[in-house]
Amino acid sequence: ATARIGVTGLAVMGRNLARNLARNGYPVAVHNRSVERMKSLVAEHGDEGTFVPAETLAEFVDALERPRVAIVMVKAGGPTDAVIDELAELLEPGDIVVDCGNAHFADTRRREAALKEKGLHFVGTGVSGGEEGALLGPSIMPGGSKESYARLGPVFESIAAKVDGQTCCVHVGPDGAGHFVKMVHNGIEYADMQLIAEAYDLLRAGLGATPAEIAEIFRGWNEGDLESFLIEITADVLAHTDHRTGKPFVDVVQDQAEQKGTGRWTVQSALDLGVPITGIAEATFARSLSGHADQRAAAAEAFGGEAGAGWVKDSDRDAFIEDVRKALYASKVVAYAQGFDHIRAGSQEYGWDIDLGSTATIWRGGCIIRARFLDRIRESYDANPDLPSLLVAPYFAEAVASGVDSWRRVVVDAVREGVPSPAFSSSLAYYDGLRRNRLPAALIQGLRDNFGAHTYRRVDAEGSFHTLWATPDKAEQAE
Numbered sequence: 001a002t003a004r005i006g007v008t009g010l011a012v013m014g015r016n017l018a019r020n021l022a023r024n025g026y027p028v029a030v031h032n033r034s035v036e037r038m039k040s041l042v043a044e045h046g047d048e049g050t051f052v053p054a055e056t057l058a059e060f061v062d063a064l065e066r067p068r069v070a071i072v073m074v075k076a077g078g079p080t081d082a083v084i085d086e087l088a089e090l091l092e093p094g095d096i097v098v099d100c101g102n103a104h105f106a107d108t109r110r111r112e113a114a115l116k117e118k119g120l121h122f123v124g125t126g127v128s129g130g131e132e133g134a135l136l137g138p139s140i141m142p143g144g145s146k147e148s149y150a151r152l153g154p155v156f157e158s159i160a161a162k163v164d165g166q167t168c169c170v171h172v173g174p175d176g177a178g179h180f181v182k183m184v185h186n187g188i189e190y191a192d193m194q195l196i197a198e199a200y201d202l203l204r205a206g207l208g209a210t211p212a213e214i215a216e217i218f219r220g221w222n223e224g225d226l227e228s229f230l231i232e233i234t235a236d237v238l239a240h241t242d243h244r245t246g247k248p249f250v251d252v253v254q255d256q257a258e259q260k261g262t263g264r265w266t267v268q269s270a271l272d273l274g275v276p277i278t279g280i281a282e283a284t285f286a287r288s289l290s291g292h293a294d295q296r297a298a299a300a301e302a303f304g305g306e307a308g309a310g311w312v313k314d315s316d317r318d319a320f321i322e323d324v325r326k327a328l329y330a331s332k333v334v335a336y337a338q339g340f341d342h343i344r345a346g347s348q349e350y351g352w353d354i355d356l357g358s359t360a361t362i363w364r365g366g367c368i369i370r371a372r373f374l375d376r377i378r379e380s381y382d383a384n385p386d387l388p389s390l391l392v393a394p395y396f397a398e399a400v401a402s403g404v405d406s407w408r409r410v411v412v413d414a415v416r417e418g419v420p421s422p423a424f425s426s427s428l429a430y431y432d433g434l435r436r437n438r439l440p441a442a443l444i445q446g447l448r449d450n451f452g453a454h455t456y457r458r459v460d461a462e463g464s465f466h467t468l469w470a471t472p473d474k475a476e477q478a479e
């Protein structure tokens, strides 16, 4: 056995992860179902470190030092199960199987339990950062047992992104915790991108600005609180000119956003856990709406497809841009606050004991949602691990409060002019709902009691009550 670690599944992410390991001095066994892909990796990048080529899974397992660490980087679902089953036959108790794909955390829990029966460790690991991150330093979110982390942690910590000398890899918690946190990361990624898209849409419609002009606005924003990878690449994408037509690139791309499903999983899980992640949900549904081309065409014909254009006066231009920036920031804080609530709820439900502050640490670098303000999130949870909501942490409370007037003006403009901004407006509604003294939920309880005797609780007495709606005096009965 000559390899410290192995990677099976050498599509772009697996390939780059293997190269990252090799470049960091770990001799790495490489295997792929179609052998050609493995050979091309070794041929093209063999000089970057020590690759141990394996043509079969048996050879791959033989090449690994004990306890063996086998990273599986194949498609989520059936293909992952197939490789795990095959590996499990070849491995020995104490060995570790690591799934670095975007698996559903429930699958990870199931796999972990199944492999544990065979004495094997299974570590569902979230990896973010796309192709480049995998190669140069991703953000890594490992689940699984403490024991497996003792063997695996130092390797992952050394290949992960670093920010201020700190690694963007922390043991998230047992079994499915890593994949759960990666799922919520992706949900936040959906919300973040939807908010950016709405900001772009409003700037374009309101100012009548070109994509190149808007790119400059985003570049400016990237110098401040909003500084993040997604804002940076938004400027790049908006500034890009299509070589075929000479038009702005963004104008030649079909306006139907696709998804592989991690945002949908996030929303499904939040519904199960009863966590209102409205920003992520709106972002996911906005992608769905964009994809319904036939319905959109019919509605555009029935109602006219145009929204307001150029309604911002020249003299108000800078103020409008600043309003959109603040609305974006406040909505983004809401999306993260909701995402962290979701992680806390998952952690409680599944007994993971996830440290929210260190989750923010993992996301400071390497991942798609890396952003300057993750430092502030970490500080907020370090100062108070029991924060009821990130929104009320002093730093974020101040950021939201100082942006709320801008936020309202932007949503009012969007509604008046017919520019759809579901994530901006639902985030504002969430904020208003959360801070409200009395919600009309009281009326809903009354209705439920009226039509279905579902009972209600009173503000002035303990216990459940039911009103006898049919009797003339509407007598109350305590249950």
Ligand code: 6PG
Pocket: 102, 127, 128, 129, 130, 186, 189, 258, 259, 260, 261, 262, 263, 367, 368
């Ligand atoms: C990451 C990304 C990565 C992938 C998304 C894309 O963190 O590196 O989240 O996992 O790019 O899954 O998701 P959609 O195809 O669903 O947009």
